[in-house]
Amino acid sequence: MHRHISFKRHLPRQMHVSSVDYGTDAVEVTEQPTSIGRIKPELYKQKSVDSEDTKKEDEKSCGKINFSLKYDYENETLIVRILKAFDLPAKDFCGSSDPYVKIYLLPDRKRKFQTRVHRKTLNPTFDESFHFPVPYEDLTDRKLHLSVFDFDRFSRHDMIGEVILDNLFEASDLSRETSIWRDIQYATSESVDLGEIMFSLCYLPTAGRLTLTVIKCRNLKAMDITGYSDPYVKVSLLCDGRRLKKKKTTIKKNTLNPTYNEAIIFDIPPENMDQVSLLISVMDYDRVGHNEIIGVCRVGNNAEGLGRDHWNEMLAYPRKPIAHWHSLTEVKRSFKEWQGRAASFDSQGSCPSPKPPPTP
Numbered sequence: 595m596h597r598h599i600s601f602k603r604h605l606p607r608q609m610h611v612s613s614v615d616y617g618t619d620a621v622e623v624t625e626q627p628t629s630i631g632r633i634k635p636e637l638y639k640q641k642s643v644d645s646e647d648t649k650k651e652d653e654k655s656c657g658k659i660n661f662s663l664k665y666d667y668e669n670e671t672l673i674v675r676i677l678k679a680f681d682l683p684a685k686d687f688c689g690s691s692d693p694y695v696k697i698y699l700l701p702d703r704k705r706k707f708q709t710r711v712h713r714k715t716l717n718p719t720f721d722e723s724f725h726f727p728v729p730y731e732d733l734t735d736r737k738l739h740l741s742v743f744d745f746d747r748f749s750r751h752d753m754i755g756e757v758i759l760d761n762l763f764e765a766s767d768l769s770r771e772t773s774i775w776r777d778i779q780y781a782t783s784e785s786v787d788l789g790e791i792m793f794s795l796c797y798l799p800t801a802g803r804l805t806l807t808v809i810k811c812r813n814l815k816a817m818d819i820t821g822y823s824d825p826y827v828k829v830s831l832l833c834d835g836r837r838l839k840k841k842k843t844t845i846k847k848n849t850l851n852p853t854y855n856e857a858i859i860f861d862i863p864p865e866n867m868d869q870v871s872l873l874i875s876v877m878d879y880d881r882v883g884h885n886e887i888i889g890v891c892r893v894g895n896n897a898e899g900l901g902r903d904h905w906n907e908m909l910a911y912p913r914k915p916i917a918h919w920h921s922l923t924e925v926k927r928s929f930k931e932w933q934g935r936a937a938s939f940d941s942q943g944s945c946p947s948p949k950p951p952p953t954p
């Protein structure tokens with residue numbers, strides 16, 4: 595009975611918003627995200643696939659993974675079965691890899707599982723099951739994170755890529771074992787250990803005004819010996835890689851799950867929207883010494899993945915605040931990616947073209 599009720603309650607969300615998790619209290623934002631019901635994820639996905647040209651090679655070369663999900667009601671356990679991977683990239687000199695998979699059910703990172711290592715294969719069959727105890731009604735707030743590694747005996751294991759399944763109910767209600775295939779996304783380090791930030795983007799083309807509302811963060815990395823951080827959010831407006839402006843939220847003391855609901859506004863004429871991006875940094879305030887970066891994410895036409903999709907969604911629905919959760923990444927990693935893009939500018943010593951050429 596209870597099971598039935600909770601299933602019903604979850605159903606509308608999984609059907610309409612696919613991979614988006616708005617949280618339960620997102621409505622407390624001053625800009626009412628009423629537009630959300632109007633988003634058609636299937637259209638928007640198609641669009642983002644079409645505009646995906648620069649990064650396609652990387653994504654293709656990381657292979658696919660097949661796993662299944664099933665919920666065991668009696669034991670209140672999610673059973674994740676890692677079945678196989680296909681067409682993995684070769685990470686070793688011999689032209690092969692030694693793959694294994696790490697499994698998390700986010701946001702919990704303490705419980706972690708790992709498959710056995712399969713020697714010298716790009717098409718491993720794992721067929722191993724892992725049990726995550728979790729109440730059924732909590733599943734909507736959990737994400738499955740799979741990271742695929744190449745085992746190396748004498749050096750650090752190479753990360754092949756990762757899969758994050760935002761919506762566990764995407765394929766079924768999990769009462770029966772459901773097989774899922776996913777493209778493995780290119781990644782060089784596990785990107786989820788720093789926490790997440792939820793913000794909305796809204797653009798008014800007539801006024802040339804972009805409003806980023808920092809809503810909240812969750813599961814931030816602890817930076818202080820207290821086991822907490824003092825987070826604030828810094829948003830930089832970048833134009834062709836140069837920082838033009840910087841704005842901040844207030845500081846929330848001693849928390850890893852701060853709520854802000856603070857709007858940050860930038861004036862950007864429509865003709866410049868292709869050139870700009872926003873670098874969002876979650877910082878830890880320290881009374882003594884330097885404030886440290888907890889993690890960053892980027893949105894813009896030149897950003898990757900959700901960073902670009904969120905931006906395009908904002909442009910496709912002007913005047914509507916659109917909110918998404920973003921995983922924070924290490925500053926080094928995103929800086930490197932950004933540098934990779936900016937490299938073509940550096941060699942010429944200036945910012946010549948509004949649109950960077952596609953990365954090779």
Ligand SMILES: [Ca+2]
Pocket residue numbers: 685686691692744745746747
């Ligand atoms: Ca290896």
Ligand SMILES: [Ca+2]
Pocket residue numbers: 817818823824878879880881
């Ligand atoms: Ca601090």
